[in-house]
Amino acid sequence: MKNSLLIFGAFVLLGTWLPKQAEAQVAARDTADLTNNFYDNETVMPLPMVTLSVDGEIANPGVVDFSKLPIHSVIVKETKLNPDGSNTFEGAYRYDGYSLFDILNKVKLQKKNGKDFAPIIDLYIEVSNDKGEKVILSWGELYYPNNLQNIIIANAVMRIVPSKTMELWPLPETSKLVVPLDLLTARNISNPSKITIRSIDATFKVQKGLSPMFSESFKLTAENGKEVVIKEISKELSKITYHSIFYGRGRGIHSTTPFTGYVLKEVMEPYYTLAKENIQHGLFVFAGFDGYRVAMTYAELFNRNDQAEFLLLNDQSDKDGGCFKIFPACDFFSDRAVKSLKEVRFERR
Template sequence: MFKKIISIVFLIAVGCFFTVQAWADAQSVISITGEVKQPLYMNMEDLKKFDSACVRLNEVSKDKSFHGVFYFHGPSLQALLDLAGVRKEASAFSKLVDLAIVVRNKKGEQVVLSWGEVFYRNPGDIIVGIEATPIMPKKLGDPAFAQEIAPNMVDQLKRNVGLPTLVVANDFYTDRCIEEITNIEVVDLHLPIQGKKGESIFSPKVTVISGKGKSSELKKISSYPQTALFAKQVGEGKGFHGFNKYKGVSLSVLLEKAGIKPDLNSVIIASAPDGYRSLVSYGELFLSRAGAEIMLADTVDNQPLKKTGKFMLVLPNDLSADRTVKSVDKIEVITLKKEPRVYIISIGCSETKLITLEALSCLSKADAFVCSDELKNSLAGYIGDKPVLFNPIHSLEQIIHKPNPNLTQEEKEKLLKEQRAKEVQKVIAALNEGKTVAYLEYGDPGVFGSGRFLKDYISEDQIEIVPGISAFNVSNALLKRDPTCNGSLVITAPRGLKSNEPLVKAIADQGETLVIFMGLKELPTLVPFLQKYYAGTTPISLVYNAGYTEKEKIVRSTLQEVLKANEKESEKWLGLIYVGPCLN
């Protein structure tokens, strides 16, 4: 079923078909999510169907450690994002120049690129490498040079490269070239726009705001080391409109003087009073030699800037000038560092055909999982070899109670609490290590969800619930009735129902629909209880295995006949009970 989902997504979105076949890493999937028209989920075989670029990468990180020299082959990141269709869902600023692109790998590492450095540079500069070939020194086997070739260099050249790899060829230092990437997310920071389009944009000063909220003001930049450069002004709208000489201070120097510390997860937003803004990534500014030419200028063609404001952001190596910001009044450093959290993710009530795109996106961001064995297998492409902390099925109330029939209810509840407390410590330990945990939940996590106990141990700020399709939603579709025909509908479980008889009486008197979760096993005791308030001819429907295409079934009956009808069914757990006149 999972293979079918992926195929349908591609067929509808782009008119092409990518099969999802197993490869060395349990059908590992790379996803493209976030601000895109059509999220994509691809494995290595899918990536091979794109046109491939070849890039040589001399891997040396900023700490001067050597990691090998390789030829990488693979599709450009620009091509993949074009296929997904980068767009803004709802934004006061419609241009894409303030978008960030966050790339994550299976180790939980992430790096950030700007939209501009991907789309306003040549496509081959940034690729997703799916093949890596080491470039061995020609004199490696020559005994005369044996003493001059470091063993560590040879080890790095012979190492297994984790594919797919993000290859940022235009970076001098290769810290952003992370291996075994799993997720590419296009991020809109949704920053508020302070000014109004069309109003005077002249600003006499620039406010520099660090990631910690500290700020400083600049009214002149003459005291900073000055640099001059030429820039071609070619815009997306007006085309070529100038070749100018700019003078000012390198943005990297400006930020270093302001005490901004290096962070691969940081972005820099430069904005003008009218709301126009552009995003620059830390990596393109500090890891690339071209980053030194990104400038805050105060003169053009040897004249002070006037009409365009006192300061201008100039990016001379962009192939389009649309990231140029006139009359810069604010430069803000924002970190996109991933805060560890628990995603309680609905994967639907049954087969993976009911999983949402948001759920798939969050799966891609997780470093560890809590899930059943069934889900571990069906979502193997997303989970891969990431750790599964425990199986939550083992902590369900009925599973705990089954081998302990002689315990009192109080003793059973104590045993359940001890079991869950022990397991949740694994989640807390993962959070303390900076990992994001995905707790995979069937149905609606907010209605009788198995993960409800997490809030007793983990701060609400660290928990994010991802909604999904419940058995209730699927059952309503299968029934083809309006369960709210008399104005209301009540969802409950046997325990809550039996402890609140006045509620049951009120529901019956008003002819409202009663929906009972987890009630099939208790149907023999529920029916006589309900008959105290409902007539024997009251319609009742049992929906079995909602969402399981081959097994889902509806039994329509009445209160006085339903037990006989249910005896013929083998399923005694996965089902919903509907009671009320709206079922006619």
């Protein structure tokens, strides 16, 4: 009787330590491959989670109640970046879990720079764990992309096994942050326990409604700290055209005309190295002549796997918004499109 009470007490105590989670949504395993779904053929394994807290520039910090959140599924080809610049494929997986979109959906933002700059496109978040690991994501990656709900904290995993080789990829043993659009998955850290919301620590003179507006060049802070002035684009680079429905969160439809420009990461590539530290911690601030600024992570600019690139437009004839502009092809809204680009700052957070 005493042993039974001790065991019951241990389970009760354990329940107070674990975060509340939604009831598991277990899909039937299609072992005979009877359906067209490639992502339900193997056993789904649970991943134990830890308590997750949210703080930073918000009015309602606290612990996340996962029991009120829906489960989302994402598919990932995890690949590690090695110190020598090469990479190692680690496995293909389906992860189930809770999206950062849902987790942060009801936080009440209190931007510390809100009086100077009200738009929220200069926000970013830090996701950290108790091992001291930390990665950053821009607010744009969470709430502005064409495909929502795709960044999750996983509480279950399934191998995606090749039908011919039958390779069984190693399974993680704990919960993890999963960023499916990363080519090299350095931001997929284990056991995330804290999310901190911040605004970029940069000051620019705001001249709202400035017109006409033109910037013939822009200043760029390279990874080594040196400042570079970009006035012309290398003739070795080629332009590409994206057909787009250009739609803003506030003003709605702007245009349906194509955008032609240079792939932004190709213009900036000579000044930044592909490194784990940059993928995890690198943060850019792109600012226009009027003080409008946006946050963008190194990872979403240089480490995409969806080929939805940011473009740098060079339009000398546009005397009200030119000559350099940023077009965010990966975003649903146009809000991270910067006109009359004046400055690009870089730091590791």
